[in-house]
Amino acid sequence: MKVQALLQTSFPKLKLFAKGKVRDIYEVGDYLLLVSTDRISAFDVIMEQGIPYKGMVLTKISEFWFNYTKDIIPNHMVTTNVEEYPSECKEYADDLIGRSMLVKKAKVIPIECIVRGYISGSGWKDYKNTGAISGISLQKGLQESEKLNKPIFTPSTKAEIGDHDENISADEAIEITDKKTFDAVETASKNLYKKVSGYALTKGIIIADTKFEFGKVNGDIILVDEVLTPDSSRFWPLDKYEKGRGQESYDKQFVRDYLLSINFNKQPPPPPLPEDIIKKTSEKYLDIYKKLTGQSLI
Ligand SMILES: Nc1ncnc2c1ncn2[C@@H]1O[C@H](COP(=O)(O)OP(=O)(O)O)[C@@H](O)[C@H]1O
Ligand SMILES: [Mg+2]
Numbered sequence: 001m002k003v004q005a006l007l008q009t010s011f012p013k014l015k016l017f018a019k020g021k022v023r024d025i026y027e028v029g030d031y032l033l034l035v036s037t038d039r040i041s042a043f044d045v046i047m048e049q050g051i052p053y054k055g056m057v058l059t060k061i062s063e064f065w066f067n068y069t070k071d072i073i074p075n076h077m078v079t080t081n082v083e084e085y086p087s088e089c090k091e092y093a094d095d096l097i098g099r100s101m102l103v104k105k106a107k108v109i110p111i112e113c114i115v116r117g118y119i120s121g122s123g124w125k126d127y128k129n130t131g132a133i134s135g136i137s138l139q140k141g142l143q144e145s146e147k148l149n150k151p152i153f154t155p156s157t158k159a160e161i162g163d164h165d166e167n168i169s170a171d172e173a174i175e176i177t178d179k180k181t182f183d184a185v186e187t188a189s190k191n192l193y194k195k196v197s198g199y200a201l202t203k204g205i206i207i208a209d210t211k212f213e214f215g216k217v218n219g220d221i222i223l224v225d226e227v228l229t230p231d232s233s234r235f236w237p238l239d240k241y242e243k244g245r246g247q248e249s250y251d252k253q254f255v256r257d258y259l260l261s262i263n264f265n266k267q268p269p270p271p272p273l274p275e276d277i278i279k280k281t282s283e284k285y286l287d288i289y290k291k292l293t294g295q296s297l298i
Contacts, residue, residue: 005038005050005278006099011092021046022058022231027105028086031078034059035100036226040281042255043266044164049273055099056297057285058229063101064293065196065228072195073188075223076103076215106215106224110158111173112165113185115193117151118208119144120234120247126167135169145208145236146243151193153186158213184221185214196228203291205250206241208234230288250288254281 014026014033021041026033036058038050059080066077079085080101082093089096116123116133123133124144131137134154142148155173156165174182189212197207210233213225226232230251240248258277264270289297 003052005052007050009035009095013088032103032105034103042252042259045268045270047270052282054285057289058226059099061229061289062226069192072191073223078102104217106217108215109177111176112156112158113189113212114154115151115189116209117197118147120208134167143244145247153189204238206236206238208236250284
């Protein structure tokens with residue numbers, strides 16, 4: 001069966017609020033409607049083809065974690081049940097079912113709240129160059145993918161589409177936010193990581209690192225955006241984990257590896273993705289959903 005990926009939405013009767021790399025966001029009264037398309041970005045460039053089921057997987061995984069973490073911090077989720085959406089959404093139900101979430105509109109705190117339990121990606125790069133990540137000095141001699149003594153909070157800037165996020169120090173993050181907000185999101189991020197990484201381990205998955213976003217509603221800080229999805233986290237299969245090298249991961253690795261293999265210059269326009277890369281990536285997304293939640297999406 002060939003399944004069509006959804007790349008764009010068009011809901012003329014709803015007010016478009018923003019289009020992100022992956023999500024189309026509509027404003028409905030005091031709420032936002034987050035619609036996860038099947039778009040995929042790699043090296044911050046959005047590919048021309050979509051990944052079937054990706055938008056659904058992102059939405060369902062976020063929903064799962066919002067429920068699982070609401071005792072730590074409240075979040076923006078109102079419902080994913082289209083029947084409970086405001087009436088003006090209902091004529092778009094076919095595109096909304098399974099891939100959308102009605103959320104409270106928040107004033108987003110403009111830093112990316114990254115927690116790392118293992119050293120990888122840009123953290124590994126920074127550590128190799130400076131011995132530190134986001135101004136946090138780490139012990140000498142760490143190997144790639146090694147588990148850290150304790151998880152660290154390494155905020156980054158929230159780049160505009162096309163730009164790359166940059167790790168920043170606590171002082172820089174406090175400058176962008178304020179001390180009280182910074183302390184609150186740091187504590188929440190670490191507490192969230194602790195709970196979810198422990199759960200994931202019982203399912204055979206290491207959450208190496210992850211990115212949270214927070215927002216304010218009437219002065220209260222809540223968890224927003226997507227949470228603990230393959231797009232916002234590094235998930236590694238526990239049984240294949242070994243420090244001293246990069247790990248296989250449950251996400252866009254096939255896409256990234258393919259792009260590297262053809263020497264993609266990381267600038268638009270992107271090259272077309274071969275059919276088997278699209279199919280394998282779709283399977284990876286479905287697989288992680290099943291591993292984490294024990295349920296099948298299709
Ligand atoms: N509850 C919320 N209120 C306002 N903005 C939100 C909320 N949740 C998420 N957002 C914003 O919506 C956007 C999500 O779309 P996405 O495609 O992930 O964008 P990006 O390309 O910035 O990652 C992000 O910019 C995020 O900050
Ligand atoms: Mg995003």
